[in-house]
Amino acid sequence: MEPISHVAGRAIPFGRKNVDTDVIIPAHWLKTITREGLGKGAFEAVRKEPGNVFTDPECAGAPILIAGDNFGCGSSREHAAWALLDMGITCVIAPSFSDIFSGNAFKNGILTVALPQEAVDRLMEVAKTDPIDIDLETQSVTTPFQDRFTFEIDAFRKHCLLEGLDEVGLTMAQGDAISTHEAHARKELPFLARTFASVD
Amino acid sequence: MTTKPRTLYQKIWDAHVVDTRADGTCLIYIDRHLVHEVTSPQAFESLRAAGRPVRRPDLTLAVPDHNLPTTARKDAEGNILPIADSESATQLAALRRNAPEFGIRYIDSVDVEQGIVHVIGPEQGFSLPGATIVCGDSHTACHGGLGALAFGIGTSEVEHVLATQTLLLKQSKSMEVRVEGKLGPWVTPKDVILHIIGVIGTAGGTGYVIEYRGNVFEEMSVEGRLTVCNMSIEGGARAGLVAPDETTFEYLKGRPYTPVGEDWDKAVAWWKSLATDAGAKFDKSISIRAEDIQPTVTWGTSPEDTAPIGGAVPAPEDFADASKREAVKVSLDYMGLTPGTRLTDVEVENVFIGSCTNSRIEDIRAACEVLRGRHKADNVKWAIVVPGSGLVKAQAEAEGLDKIVIEAGLEWREPGCSACLAMNPDKVPPGERCASTSNRNFTGRQGPGSRTHLMSPAMAAAAAVTGRLTDVRELVG
Ligand code: SF4
Numbered sequence: 320m321e322p323i324s325h326v327a328g329r330a331i332p333f334g335r336k337n338v339d340t341d342v343i344i345p346a347h348w349l350k351t352i353t354r355e356g357l358g359k360g361a362f363e364a365v366r367k368e369p370g371n372v373f374t375d376p377e378c379a380g381a382p383i384l385i386a387g388d389n390f391g392c393g394s395s396r397e398h399a400a401w402a403l404l405d406m407g408i409t410c411v412i413a414p415s416f417s418d419i420f421s422g423n424a425f426k427n428g429i430l431t432v433a434l435p436q437e438a439v440d441r442l443m444e445v446a447k448t449d450p451i452d453i454d455l456e457t458q459s460v461t462t463p464f465q466d467r468f469t470f471e472i473d474a475f476r477k478h479c480l481l482e483g484l485d486e487v488g489l490t491m492a493q494g495d496a497i498s499t500h501e502a503h504a505r506k507e508l509p510f511l512a513r514t515f516a517s518v519d
Numbered sequence: 520m521t522t523k524p525r526t527l528y529q530k531i532w533d534a535h536v537v538d539t540r541a542d543g544t545c546l547i548y549i550d551r552h553l554v555h556e557v558t559s560p561q562a563f564e565s566l567r568a569a570g571r572p573v574r575r576p577d578l579t580l581a582v583p584d585h586n587l588p589t590t591a592r593k594d595a596e597g598n599i600l601p602i603a604d605s606e607s608a609t610q611l612a613a614l615r616r617n618a619p620e621f622g623i624r625y626i627d628s629v630d631v632e633q634g635i636v637h638v639i640g641p642e643q644g645f646s647l648p649g650a651t652i653v654c655g656d657s658h659t660a661c662h663g664g665l666g667a668l669a670f671g672i673g674t675s676e677v678e679h680v681l682a683t684q685t686l687l688l689k690q691s692k693s694m695e696v697r698v699e700g701k702l703g704p705w706v707t708p709k710d711v712i713l714h715i716i717g718v719i720g721t722a723g724g725t726g727y728v729i730e731y732r733g734n735v736f737e738e739m740s741v742e743g744r745l746t747v748c749n750m751s752i753e754g755g756a757r758a759g760l761v762a763p764d765e766t767t768f769e770y771l772k773g774r775p776y777t778p779v780g781e782d783w784d785k786a787v788a789w790w791k792s793l794a795t796d797a798g799a800k801f802d803k804s805i806s807i808r809a810e811d812i813q814p815t816v817t818w819g820t821s822p823e824d825t826a827p828i829g830g831a832v833p834a835p836e837d838f839a840d841a842s843k844r845e846a847v848k849v850s851l852d853y854m855g856l857t858p859g860t861r862l863t864d865v866e867v868e869n870v871f872i873g874s875c876t877n878s879r880i881e882d883i884r885a886a887c888e889v890l891r892g893r894h895k896a897d898n899v900k901w902a903i904v905v906p907g908s909g910l911v912k913a914q915a916e917a918e919g920l921d922k923i924v925i926e927a928g929l930e931w932r933e934p935g936c937s938a939c940l941a942m943n944p945d946k947v948p949p950g951e952r953c954a955s956t957s958n959r960n961f962t963g964r965q966g967p968g969s970r971t972h973l974m975s976p977a978m979a980a981a982a983a984v985t986g987r988l989t990d991v992r993e994l995v996g
Contacts, residue, residue, distance in 0.1 A: 350586075350606035350942075352560035352613045397674045401561070426675045475542075486675070487571070490683040493538060493546065497574075497685060500537045500548050508534065510778035510786035511550045511650050514577060 320428040322483030326410040326453040330383035330446040331372050333365075334439075338386055339393030340420065344402040357398055358405030383451055385443055386413040388436075391420020400427040410453050412460065414439055425476050426486060430455060438468040455481060524796035526693050527762050528728045531668040531793065535651050537685055547688050550650035551667075552680050553636045554581040554623065556614040557942070558655025562678035563617040574684045576622035580645050583611050583628050584635045585942045589905050589932035592629050599629055607943065621681070634908020634934045637661040637875035641745060642908055644774025648763035648790040653680055658875050658958060659758075660751040664744030665771070666763030666793060668728070671752065691757050692802035694727040698735040700809030705991045707885065708743035709877060709956065709975035711735065712750045713815040717825035719805060724756030727803065730795065731761050735809050741770040742881040749876045750958050753822040763790045816862060816988055817960050817973040819850040824960070826862060828978070828990045834858030853962055854970050855950070862988045865972070869953035870895070870902035870929070870983040871965070872976050874939035877956035878907030880914050882976040887920045889980035889995055890927040896986030902929040903945065905937040929983060941966040954982035 348360035366373045384403065390413040391399060400423040403411065410430040421431045432453060434442070438460075442451060445462045452461045455477060460468045479489070490497075504512040525533070538546040552575075559581070566573070573579060586607035593599055602608040611628065618625035626632045632639060636654055640646035640662055648666035653659060655677045662669035676686055696715055716723075729751050736744060744761040751759030768787055771777050778786045813827035824847075826833070835847040835858070851858065856865070872878070872886050883906060895902050904924045906912040912934055915921055921931045938945040939957040941964070947953040949968025956979050957964075960971035972988060981989040 349557075350610060352609055353564055354561050395673055397561075423673070423675065486687065487565075487569075487679050487682045490546065490679065490685060490687070491571070494683075496538050496546070497548070497683060501684075504548070508649075508789065510782045510789075511647065514551075514645065514776045515778050515782070 320483045320485045323409055323428065323430055323480050324455050326382050326430065328383060328450050329378060329381040330385050330412070330442065330451045331378045331381045332443045332446040333372055333384060333386050334443050336387030337389045337392055340391060340396050340399040341393055343391065343399040344396065349396060349398055354401040355405060357402035358407070361402040361406050380407055382407055382409050383453070384408050384411045385439060385446055386411060388414045390416050392417040395419045397423045400424045400429055403429060412439060412442060425480070428480065428483070430480060432460060432470045434460065434468050434470055441466060524799040526795045526799045526801065527666065527730055527760055527793050528668065528693050531649055531651065532690055534649070544687050544689055546685050547651060549653050549680050549684050549686055550578060551640070551645055551652040552579040553640055553652070553654035554579060554677070555585055555636050555654070555656065556583045556610040557585045558674050559617065559677055560610060560613045561674050562681055563621065565678050566621070566681060571682045573621040573623060573681045578684065579623045579681070581614055581618040581623050582626040582633060582636055582639055583614055585936045585940065586610055587628055587935040588943050589903070589935050589937045589945055592933055604944070631909035631913060634911065635875045635878065635936055637749065638878060638907030638911065641665055641741070642774070642910055644771050644777030647771070647777070647786070648767055649793050653686065657752050658749050660756070661745050661749035661875055663748035663751065663758050663760040664741060665767055666760060666790065668758055668760065670758045691728045692726055694724060694729045694756070694803040694805070695732050695801040696729050697733040697804065697806045698731070698809055699733040700735070702735060702809045702812060705814055705977055705995070706812050707975040707977060708739055708746040710812055710815045712747045713817065713825045713973060714812045715807065716750065716754045716822050717815070718807060719754050721753060721821055721823045722755045724751065724754040727756050729754070729756045729759045731759060736761050737764065740881060741767060742879040745879065746876055750822065753958055762794045814975065814978055814991060816978065818854065818856060818862065819847065820853055820960055820962050821846070821850065822958070822960060822973065824850065828862055828988065830862055832856045832858050832860045832862065863990060864987065865952070866898060866987045867952040867954045867972065867982050868898060868900045869947050869951055870899060870979050871938040871953055871955040871957065872979050873903070873905030873907070873937050874957035875907065876958045877976050878905060878911065880911050882956065883911065883915045883920050886976040886980040887923040889977050889984065889991060890929065891923050893927055893984045895928040895983045898986040899983055902983045903932050903938070904929050905932040906934050908934050927983070938965050940964060954979045954988065
């Protein structure tokens, strides 16, 4: 996973509430076998709306997305996070997120920033014309107009994002504890510790 | 060691804790991992990119099921037929490539052991009581019917288990659902779980692991317990469990992956010790009288939208909660149903008997008991019976059940998920109804615009015969 300490650049002022994962990436994109390329399917239906922010040249390549309440609700598909990442988005700002989505975003190295509605409204304004700056170290969002909003983040998640640590890597570092458990299980629960495959 | 009375769930949990973090999150060891073609490709992709091996390929079993067509898989000469849908073919090919690359046992689409992950796990004896079992599919709770702690996971977690054989989890609360008394004739395990979900609601089990207790579950077959636990997720619970007992041991003995000899004896002794201790506390308890359960069907687009077959389609005003009233309005509109319509007046054009909820041998036997000597109604255009595995199919054929199905005018198919989620070509056409033995009646679940009524295999067979939702007791007597 890429470490992130700082995200700066244009933000897509989407602002919509209750964006479900089907809006982020429609179900017919789920039959893929890689994480790559899902950006093409991201917000597929919204992109067809006239004057939408996603096809606005101003927003091309923007690393930040601003949305309304309850972003990422609906099905738990992880493709939603992969699609955003494939679009080049590494930070989403919204008043609130669905738990499953924020978990999936974190696991894939996307920073989710929850801010009060007024702050989000102000950032939506700024995003139309100017860049936004998110600093994970100081947990703050700033604009070229002296705005400064601070946000909360779980200390463990912050550490992982800053260091680019993924959960798999972290658990692999506990390999000894896992081996100890396995050795204990081989003795105490031998019938679970292996399979008795007479079939092969 | 604690001497406090513990629940079955607590005992399994305690035996699998590798590490506990300050915030209460535990690293839990996973004993068995089932892998299918839909939720695994990106997990393997990540492992490959990071150069990470699978930690315990010997505790992992891969099988294709979701995308496979249920029509013939070989031509007359025995050549394997290609898969028409290119995206399905790609996912299936990825699993066939990934499993051997990572040293994982793989059952191929044309092997007799192939089947739906949740059918083959117990059938192969790969799933065991007291084990922690995961799979990238939300109906993994099914294996709880053997007394295993089993739950569905997402693709990142599939990768985590492949690489580390563990998962980071917070312990759930515990809930007991007690059903006691005597079930009436033709009231099956499917009716029991549909009734339970109707009582607790789809959020009733959120945050809980359910233990199903009481004489009804004690007297139930393993197949029936698997059906009940399968739908725990539809009641919001992460997992469902039935304590392992003699019925369980009898079922497991001699299956391909089941322990043998001394290991078997040790296993049985441990499994017996897992039963919830007298005096153990549950965070929530529900009690239901078996006599109150009728053959049950769903009328809406949520699994909690249940009614006894003798009932009628409800009106939005029948519900106290404003948001539920709104949801009922939307769902009746989608289902094309008018409040007050008797359920037995609702016509169906399609019948699906299958899915990991109801595709085991007992389910097919129950359907055939109804189909024997009868024929499907003319208005039923499409009716398929899809066994859960190649072994179920072979067993059914040995009992002559395939003939009963075919003579009744239904199709006898190859094993797979099929019309449960319509990822393969088996779809219910838009606007049409399906009497289905699967587990989800969500909007579009069986194909865009499809209208699903969930029920037991006997009830689905009865619907095939009459062409409308039917009380099997009246048809068969
Ligand atoms: S039959 Fe349906 S619920 Fe069961 S594993 Fe297949 S898709 Fe999932």
